[in-house]
Amino acid sequence: MCIKCEIGLASLSLEYLFHPRSIAVAGVSGDSDSFNAGLRYLLIMAESGFKGSLHGVNPSGNEVAGFKIYASVRDVPGEVDYVISAIPARFTPQLMNDCVVKGVKAVQFFTAGFSEIEDAGGKKLEAELLSIARSNGIRIVGPNCLGLYCPETGLSFSPQFPRQSGDFAFMAQSGGNSVNCVCEASSRGIYFSKVISFGNAIDLNECDFLEYLADDPKTRVIGVYLEGARDGARFARILRETTKRKPVIVLKAGSTDAGVRAAASHTGSMAGCNDMWESMLRQAGAIRVHSIGEVVDVASVFLRMSFPKGRRALLIGPGGGASVIAADDCARAGLVLPLLPAASREKLKQLIGTETGGGFRNPIDLYRPDLLKQAVEAVGDWDEFDVLLAHLPFELYGLMPDATKDAIRSVFVQAVLSLNESLFKPHAVVLHASTADKSRQQAMELQAKLSQAGFAVFESIGRAASAMNKAIGYYEWRQRAMVGDNGRFL
Amino acid sequence: MCIKCEIGLASLSLEYLFHPRSIAVAGVSGDSDSFNAGLRYLLIMAESGFKGSLHGVNPSGNEVAGFKIYASVRDVPGEVDYVISAIPARFTPQLMNDCVVKGVKAVQFFTAGFSEIEDAGGKKLEAELLSIARSNGIRIVGPNCLGLYCPETGLSFSPQFPRQSGDFAFMAQSGGNSVNCVCEASSRGIYFSKVISFGNAIDLNECDFLEYLADDPKTRVIGVYLEGARDGARFARILRETTKRKPVIVLKAGSTDAGVRAAASHTGSMAGCNDMWESMLRQAGAIRVHSIGEVVDVASVFLRMSFPKGRRALLIGPGGGASVIAADDCARAGLVLPLLPAASREKLKQLIGTETGGGFRNPIDLYRPDLLKQAVEAVGDWDEFDVLLAHLPFELYGLMPDATKDAIRSVFVQAVLSLNESLFKPHAVVLHASTADKSRQQAMELQAKLSQAGFAVFESIGRAASAMNKAIGYYEWRQRAMVGDNGRFL
Numbered sequence: 001m002c003i004k005c006e007i008g009l010a011s012l013s014l015e016y017l018f019h020p021r022s023i024a025v026a027g028v029s030g031d032s033d034s035f036n037a038g039l040r041y042l043l044i045m046a047e048s049g050f051k052g053s054l055h056g057v058n059p060s061g062n063e064v065a066g067f068k069i070y071a072s073v074r075d076v077p078g079e080v081d082y083v084i085s086a087i088p089a090r091f092t093p094q095l096m097n098d099c100v101v102k103g104v105k106a107v108q109f110f111t112a113g114f115s116e117i118e119d120a121g122g123k124k125l126e127a128e129l130l131s132i133a134r135s136n137g138i139r140i141v142g143p144n145c146l147g148l149y150c151p152e153t154g155l156s157f158s159p160q161f162p163r164q165s166g167d168f169a170f171m172a173q174s175g176g177n178s179v180n181c182v183c184e185a186s187s188r189g190i191y192f193s194k195v196i197s198f199g200n201a202i203d204l205n206e207c208d209f210l211e212y213l214a215d216d217p218k219t220r221v222i223g224v225y226l227e228g229a230r231d232g233a234r235f236a237r238i239l240r241e242t243t244k245r246k247p248v249i250v251l252k253a254g255s256t257d258a259g260v261r262a263a264a265s266h267t268g269s270m271a272g273c274n275d276m277w278e279s280m281l282r283q284a285g286a287i288r289v290h291s292i293g294e295v296v297d298v299a300s301v302f303l304r305m306s307f308p309k310g311r312r313a314l315l316i317g318p319g320g321g322a323s324v325i326a327a328d329d330c331a332r333a334g335l336v337l338p339l340l341p342a343a344s345r346e347k348l349k350q351l352i353g354t355e356t357g358g359g360f361r362n363p364i365d366l367y368r369p370d371l372l373k374q375a376v377e378a379v380g381d382w383d384e385f386d387v388l389l390a391h392l393p394f395e396l397y398g399l400m401p402d403a404t405k406d407a408i409r410s411v412f413v414q415a416v417l418s419l420n421e422s423l424f425k426p427h428a429v430v431l432h433a434s435t436a437d438k439s440r441q442q443a444m445e446l447q448a449k450l451s452q453a454g455f456a457v458f459e460s461i462g463r464a465a466s467a468m469n470k471a472i473g474y475y476e477w478r479q480r481a482m483v484g485d486n487g488r489f490l
Numbered sequence: 491m492c493i494k495c496e497i498g499l500a501s502l503s504l505e506y507l508f509h510p511r512s513i514a515v516a517g518v519s520g521d522s523d524s525f526n527a528g529l530r531y532l533l534i535m536a537e538s539g540f541k542g543s544l545h546g547v548n549p550s551g552n553e554v555a556g557f558k559i560y561a562s563v564r565d566v567p568g569e570v571d572y573v574i575s576a577i578p579a580r581f582t583p584q585l586m587n588d589c590v591v592k593g594v595k596a597v598q599f600f601t602a603g604f605s606e607i608e609d610a611g612g613k614k615l616e617a618e619l620l621s622i623a624r625s626n627g628i629r630i631v632g633p634n635c636l637g638l639y640c641p642e643t644g645l646s647f648s649p650q651f652p653r654q655s656g657d658f659a660f661m662a663q664s665g666g667n668s669v670n671c672v673c674e675a676s677s678r679g680i681y682f683s684k685v686i687s688f689g690n691a692i693d694l695n696e697c698d699f700l701e702y703l704a705d706d707p708k709t710r711v712i713g714v715y716l717e718g719a720r721d722g723a724r725f726a727r728i729l730r731e732t733t734k735r736k737p738v739i740v741l742k743a744g745s746t747d748a749g750v751r752a753a754a755s756h757t758g759s760m761a762g763c764n765d766m767w768e769s770m771l772r773q774a775g776a777i778r779v780h781s782i783g784e785v786v787d788v789a790s791v792f793l794r795m796s797f798p799k800g801r802r803a804l805l806i807g808p809g810g811g812a813s814v815i816a817a818d819d820c821a822r823a824g825l826v827l828p829l830l831p832a833a834s835r836e837k838l839k840q841l842i843g844t845e846t847g848g849g850f851r852n853p854i855d856l857y858r859p860d861l862l863k864q865a866v867e868a869v870g871d872w873d874e875f876d877v878l879l880a881h882l883p884f885e886l887y888g889l890m891p892d893a894t895k896d897a898i899r900s901v902f903v904q905a906v907l908s909l910n911e912s913l914f915k916p917h918a919v920v921l922h923a924s925t926a927d928k929s930r931q932q933a934m935e936l937q938a939k940l941s942q943a944g945f946a947v948f949e950s951i952g953r954a955a956s957a958m959n960k961a962i963g964y965y966e967w968r969q970r971a972m973v974g975d976n977g978r979f980l
Contacts, residue, residue: 173811176812176886262817321756327751359756399531
């Protein structure tokens with residue numbers, strides 16, 4: 001049974017978690033040079049622009065890296081809204097008791113070593129923490145988690161996280177996957193309203209956080225990494241309501257025997273039956289994905305592209321062989337590549353010529369990116385496609401010297417940027433680079449430029465096509481679900 | 491009907507293609523600064539260390555970038571073994587006639603604009619070239635292709651190609667995909683015996699090249715990119731014989747309606763029915779893949795790992811959530827993750843402790859790469875696994891400052907390098923980086939170090955697992971196929 005149902009708190013009340021006035025971190029020691037998790041929390045939040053007060057706690061007291069350290073949470077002057085525990089598991093009940101005395105509202109346990117380890121003591125400790133929390137109205141985030149990232153208020157748990165806010169929210173049982181998601185997304189121009197790493201979720205769990213994010217006006221799209229559910233039935237119910245308002249992208253891991261075992265070791269989760277999850281997620285209108293990269297792919301479609309009315313794609317970019325593989329990848333991922341009509345093909349032939357081959361049927365095999373805008377305009381009166389995919393394979397133009405290839409890539413970026421102004425269809429860009437150093441470096445540069453300009457940028461045609469197919473599937477589901485409903489669209 | 495069957499040349503005779511004493515390139519003009527394909531061929535081969543003589547041909551004669559230019563192939567002094575055509579399609583019959591007079595053995599047509607374009611003239615031109623070739627015993631590579639890369643003799647078609655030789659061969663109907671394959675492979679430490687880009691394949695085709703590579707003592711593994719077959723029955727026959735001796739990795743593109751159409755536009759190929767190809771490739775013991783990256787993944791297993799006796803993997807690396815996804819990815823790709831026995835788990839617990847969680851069951855969630863070797867040794871007496879996968883997700887250790895993370899990555903590389911000496915099981919490394927700049931750059935550096943040291947390096951657990959599963963499937967197939975056969979193993 002879920003604590004929230006018992007004590008009837010409204011999900012909106014979780015807003016206070018993201019706006020603490022003062023934070024105390026238990027387990028701060030060492031100096032700036034050595035690694036101490038507690039100290040790192042203080043340093044990272046100070047760097048992230050946290051406006052409230054930050055305090056350190058350690059039985060030995062003193063001062064560390066400019067932060068005054070108190071022997072106990074009870075000794076911290078003034079009110080303490082939020083406590084982060086970075087102390088060994090065996091000391092956590094004492095910390096909880098101190099938090100009760102101090103009137104702390106919520107405690108996040110970075111501390112691991114609870115139900116996820118093969119030791120009866122871990123489960124017992126969790127029960128003890130939960131009991132203290134429930135008797136005293138303190139909420140727990142975790143244990144075994146990295147906690148909260150909210151760029152607006154300066155809450156953070158990684159020095160890599162940007163200070164810029166966005167409208168994507170990610171909630172995850174895994175801290176590492178949260179870090180991965182923020183890094184992947186922000187390098188592609190997607191920023192966050194909130195990220196919640198909630199680990200073993202003994203008190204506040206997936207249901208509470210999803211319900212909160214569903215109502216959060218600063219969140220437009222939600223990503224979820226889940227290993228198991230504490231309250232599956234309630235989660236399904238909340239999910240079904242949430243998806244009517246916002247897309248929810250779910251990476252449910254622990255979906256194979258080996259994964260189930262790994263999930264138990266990681267967050268003590270009962271991962272459950274994959275078939276059951278699959279059908280629950282489908283019925284609830286969630287979008288299921290299988291990697292953090294895919295979470296960001298699908299979020300990019302929602303956040304960076306206008307709504308594609310259907311699955312008919314027009315594919316344009318250099319490379320005969322690359323175009324054949326791209327066409328296969330699109331089709332396999334559920335997109336359709338309609339044949340360009342003869343009149344359009346003739347226009348392209350006039351524009352491009354036949355010296356580099358005859359790819360005018362869709363895909364359009366365009367070796368000269370300086371003609372990209374003209375080529376798109378030449379077929380622009382043809383209305384039988386829903387989305388434009390411009391792609392650039394980096395290992396082409398075999399014969400060309402590096403300088404010429406560099407120039408071609410610059411022209412491609414300029415041409416794509418010019419599309420932004422003239423084209424009414426939703427469009428996306430695929431930069432497919434090999435693992436060769438130069439290729440990767442150039443892809444990173446171009447990705448940065450195009451992401452900053454607002455484009456959805458993908459690493460491969462297959463990933464772009466699959467993300468679009470899933471996003472379109474969600475729009476279709478929602479249209480069906482909304483019949484007779486007053487809910488609003490995005 | 492295939493020219494080879496008609497005139498009964500042995501495939502081994504194609505050896506001369508890779509050892510021309512002199513090359514003439516038709517269509518050389520401009521200067522080093524402007525792009526001219528013919529001139530680029532001359533410059534690239536000179537840079538690649540081609541030892542024979544290189545000549546340019548252009549009706550206007552003169553000299554370009556230090557190369558003497560002759561008005562016709564007929565005017566080039568001495569014998570000409572190999573001609574590369576970079577002239578417009580309409581002039582190619584005349585070039586062929588000149589080659590007849592000169593006694594040229596083979597002509598490669600970079601020139602495009604033949605059966606791949608929507609114009610009856612293109613098909614007619616091809617027939618004309620073929621007729622001249624057959625009447626005069628000249629072999630044609632292409633048209634609409636980039637030609638040959640043979641580091642041993644200095645044949646090349648890209649300034650990006652390494653001069654180092656290896657034992658992987660790639661034959662492809664696509665020049666761009668050939669470039670992609672060489673760049674991807676060489677950045678991962680895989681080098682080539684030969685690469686053949688053969689385009690429309692009007693004379694020498696997939697059958698001839700595969701038969702040649704099957705017999706080539708310098709080739710240990712063969713990759714094939716194919717859009718359609720000129721002689722499907724013969725190709726199937728040769729493929730079946732080849733796979734008994736060497737692994738053949740086949741990317742058959744044009745396997746969806748859109749792909750079939752793109753293939754027709756690209757190389758004039760009839761891509762054929764996908765189901766038929768699927769069953770032919772399976773029966774012939776070929777390994778089917780769907781991207782150039784996957785070609786290199788599977789080649790890496792053959793060329794950089796010892797033979798895994800089965801599909802039981804031991805997975806070790808940092809990250810609880812990363813381990814859960816990794817376990818799922820392994821299982822989905824066909825590998826099995828056996829549960830570590832209690833005694834081994836206890837040893838790991840003693841070694842690692844429980845402060846960072848409890849992932850000792852397999853996957854092993856190891857946050858401290860300095861303990862990698864000790865952890866592997868701790869479970870080394872347990873013999874129930876066939877392959878070790880060490881992995882490093884780059885976006886972990888959320889709280890840590892960059893310098894600490896950099897140090898961890900260095901320690902990981904050293905630890906993996908030390909495995910090389912002590913471990914008897916086949917093993918591979920996965921470096922999974924997000925698209926964030928720093929992460930990508932570090933992954934490139936680590937990849938270079940580990941590739942140079944001889945490791946198979948992959949970008950994701952899923953790709954590594956899938957490549958291993960496919961390679962193991964091939965070994966199993968060959969064992970079945972070899973029963974009662976005297977063929978030799980790799």
